[in-house]
Amino acid sequence: MRDPFVLDTSYQGDLAIIHIGGFVDAHTARQFEQAIQQELAAGRHRLIVECGKLTYISSAGLGVFMGFVEEARDHGGDIKVCGLIPRVREVFDMLGFSSVFDIVEDVPAAARRYADAPRKEA
Amino acid sequence: MGIIERKFRLQVPSTTENLAMIREFAAHVGSQAGLDDGAISKLELAVDEACTNVIEHAYGSDVSKEVTVRAVFDEEVLQVIVEDTGLGFDPTAVPAEDLRTLVAERRTGGLGMQLMKSLMDEVHYEITPGQRNELRMIKRLRKPSAS
Numbered sequence: 060m061r062d063p064f065v066l067d068t069s070y071q072g073d074l075a076i077i078h079i080g081g082f083v084d085a086h087t088a089r090q091f092e093q094a095i096q097q098e099l100a101a102g103r104h105r106l107i108v109e110c111g112k113l114t115y116i117s118s119a120g121l122g123v124f125m126g127f128v129e130e131a132r133d134h135g136g137d138i139k140v141c142g143l144i145p146r147v148r149e150v151f152d153m154l155g156f157s158s159v160f161d162i163v164e165d166v167p168a169a170a171r172r173y174a175d176a177p178r179k180e181a
Numbered sequence: 182m183g184i185i186e187r188k189f190r191l192q193v194p195s196t197t198e199n200l201a202m203i204r205e206f207a208a209h210v211g212s213q214a215g216l217d218d219g220a221i222s223k224l225e226l227a228v229d230e231a232c233t234n235v236i237e238h239a240y241g242s243d244v245s246k247e248v249t250v251r252a253v254f255d256e257e258v259l260q261v262i263v264e265d266t267g268l269g270f271d272p273t274a275v276p277a278e279d280l281r282t283l284v285a286e287r288r289t290g291g292l293g294m295q296l297m298k299s300l301m302d303e304v305h306y307e308i309t310p311g312q313r314n315e316l317r318m319i320k321r322l323r324k325p326s327a328s
Contacts, residue, residue, distance in 0.1 A: 061205075084204075085233040086197035092289070115204075115222075117229050118296050122289035125280070129287055146222055153299050154292055155280045 062114045066094055074173060075103040076166055080112030083120030092123045095138070099127065104136025107169040111142035116150055124160060137161060139169040186255045187213065195236045195246040195265075203232050203250060207261070210252040214259045214322060224261070224320065227300040230293040231263040231272075231316050239267030239314060259320040269314050272297070273306040 064087040065080040075098045083091055098106055108124070128138045140162045143151060151157060163169050191206040193199040207228040211221035232248050240246040249264040272294040283291050297304050303319040 061201075082201065082204075084197065084200045084229055085237060086200055115225075117200075117226060117233065118290070118292035119233060121292055125284050125292075126287050126289035128284060146219070150226065150296075154295065159280055159284055 062112075064090070065112065066090055068094060068098070070103075071166075071170060073103065074105050074107055074170060076107045076109055078109045078112070080110075080114075082115040083113065083123075084115070084117045085119035088117075088119040088123055091120060092126070095123060095127050099130055099134075102134075104131045104134040105173050106131055106136065106138045107166055108138060108140050109142050109166055109169075110140060110147060111144075111165075113142075113147055114144070116147055118154075121151070121154065121156065124156070128160065137173070139163060139172060141165050141169045184255045184257075186253060189213075189252040191250045192247050194244050195240045195248050196242070196244045197233065197236055199248070200229055200232060200236075203248070204229050206250060207252075210254070210259070210261070214254045216259075216320075216322075220320075223300040224259075227297045227318055228261055228263070230297050231261075231318065234272050234293055234316075235263060235265040235267065238272075239265045239269065241268070254322065257322055259322055261318045261320075263316045263318075265314050266312065267314065269308045269310070271306050271308065271314075272316070273304060 062081040064082055067078050069076045077094050079091055124138055131138050140160055142165055161172060163172060189210050193202060204225040207225045208221050211224040228250060235248050236242060251262045253260050275294050277295050278291050297318060301318040302321045305317045307315045
């Protein structure tokens with residue numbers, strides 16, 4: 060089986076960085092969804108999903124971004140996406156995610172976006 | 182001077198655990214059909230989306246059911262047919278919704294059909310009530326020669 064699904068979360072100040080790798084399909088998307096939900100439930104709304112090792116995503120995985128970004132934004136945060144390899148980026152672009160989500164190069168770039176954005180209180 | 186036609190078939194229990202195996206099957210078929218890596222990735226994703234619909238909607242995650250994926254190709258066309266005997270969920274009947282609307286409504290689904298249509302040249306759905314439902318996706322391998 061190619062590229063097993065991996066998920067881990069790290070923190071930089073008030074930023075929660077969720078690293079996803081391998082494949083996110085309808086089977087593994089639930090774990091990704093739980094990871095996002097846990098951060099939001101804990102009051103952490105400035106999220107970065109780092110996808111450097113993500114080799115595959117289906118609409119089930121994309122649905123996680125779709126379903127939770129408004130909740131993060133409602134509380135002054137966001138779900139920023141970074142590190143997409145070209146093959147995965149193509150899927151995001153195919154569905155117009157680039158116009159709705161903040162997709163940047165890497166974690167430092169995503170962190171700068173948060174630093175540069177005026178903090179909006181929930 | 183017959184055109185060579187090759188057929189493949191995979192039947193697996195209806196569970197999302199088997200999506201990885203289904204994608205490997207699709208990749209194998211695509212490779213045999215002579216697709217390049219980018220086209221194989223797209224085929225994998227389209228077949229994954231079709232089978233996810235069957236597993237989650239047509240069969241309602243009933244693992245006692247089975248998903249059948251058939252593929253057939255000749256020199257010009259690759260067809261992948263996903264069969265089920267479930268509820269006859271017709272994904273082609275689901276209206277395409279704008280991503281901004283889906284985000285505003287906090288929906289986690291609604292993109293699968295849009296993806297399949299973007300990834301393949303044609304997508305058709307046929308229901309035979311009480312017997313079999315069939316999603317047929319077509320990828321043209323080369324343009325038919327001008328007559």
